Amino acid sequence: MRGLRQGGHQADGGSPGGWWTHRRVLVGLSAALAVAVAVAVGVVAVVRDGQAQEYRRGTIVILTGGTKGIYYSYGVELAAAINRRLDGVRAEALATTASVDNVRRVARSANVFAFTAADAASAAVDGRLPFTAPVPIRALARIYDDYLHLVVRADAPIKEITDLVGKRVSMGSDGSGTGLIAERMLGVAGVDPATLAVSHLGINESVDALLAGQIDAFFWSGGLPTEGITELTDEAAVRLVPLGQLATGLRATWDPAYRMGTIPGDTYRLAEPGHTLTVAVPNLIVTRADTDSGLVEEVIRILFGARGDIAERVPVAIALDHRSAIATSPLPLHDGALRYYRAEKI
Incomplete structure (x- = not known):
């Protein structure tokens, strides 16, 4: 295996005659014994390639x-x-x-x-x-891979991440990957979180809060499509704010796992059709x-x-x-x- 250290046991080659028949019986008995012992100690064994694996x-x-x-x-x-x-x-x-x-x-x-x-x-x-x-x-x-979404209402005066200053923004729930990458992204963009009215909501709560007019925007890092955002676009006219220009800064400052990614235009029913450049992470x-x-x-x-x-x-x-x-x-x-x-x- 490329990039991984080689090791492990090789399967023995067979030989003709009674010795091989006898050997197969012994292997079968050994596998059966392994299964019995495994069950006794709280594990299960399966036989793969003639060997019991617990x-x-x-x-x-x-x-x-x-x-x-x-x-x-x-x-x-x-x-x-x-x-x-x-x-x-x-x-x-x-x-x-x-x-x-x-x-x-x-x-x-x-x-x-x-x-x-x-x-x-x-x-x-x-x-x-x-x-x-x-x-x-x-x-x-x-x-x-996950793709970072910055979701706003279609009529919100938020065209880029720096427009979040003074706005009510959900940064993702406490302990989430969304919160981690959103905080890092604000730093790379030169936006002080103290200048935002920050809340920490998960995807379910963020969707509800945007629909209720309780927040102006929310971050979400997830795969495509994310069910909660699909449901949101069925109920309200929303846009995704482009974030791809921050990928290089995130890689240099924080982690080489970050890369520029694209949310295809047909992923969601957005108020403004077309692809959205953003940041992706595995x-x-x-x-x-x-x-x-x-x-x-x-x-x-x-x-x-x-x-x-x-x-x-x-x-x-x-x-x-x-x-x-x-x-x-x-x-x-x-x-x-x-x-x-x-x-x-x-």
Whole structure:
């Protein structure tokens, strides 16, 4: 596998005759014994390529985001796929305030999985703000990219980010990736948050507040399309403020994970048609470094195996790809993830 250290056991070649028949019987008995021992100690074993591979059984939690965001819908579908395909494991998707909150929760418990943006994950492993110390997390996969939205009413006098001065602005919920990137973006643009009337609302609450006239604008970092914004454009005339010109400054000041991205004009029913240049950042699925490696390997196998089924309900899931999935730097891949990608010869 390119870029990953090679290792692991190779399958033995066969040889003819009675010795090989006898060996196959021994392998079968060994696998059966492994299964029996595994069940006794609270793990389950599956046989792959003639070898028993164990994984921890029990309940696992998948930390997502707000219920009208893609993290949540993706997490719900992934949990359902795990429950259908993985014996002895019960998966539950939990709504949260997303990236930063998710990483903090993962740090407290092994065998918990979470969606997070790469900028939050990078800050976590380095122990940079908003984290106070390095967090021992590892990646399963890079899954798709988020796009930063700055949403305003069609008639709002806000054409660029500097026009937010003096306005009522939601910066995303506390502990969210939206809040992290929005705060960084204001700094790069030279806008002091103290000059705004700031609130911290998730996607659901931001949509409601804009409709009610309680805020003038809100930031949201999410995949395309985000359900909450789709619903908003069905009820009100809104625009997206271009932000792409800030991508270079964000990369230089904060994180190379940021890049310029485009929200296609047909993504939402906007008052002003056309593409919107903005900032994009990758999303990862992460867990703690000491999460059971066998469990991690099985979760990734299901993530890829159920991709088509998940994409029927969460279209962005089709972006999942073996080659790009390993591009999680600076976050290392989990040992179980390494084992999976090696087996797939990635």
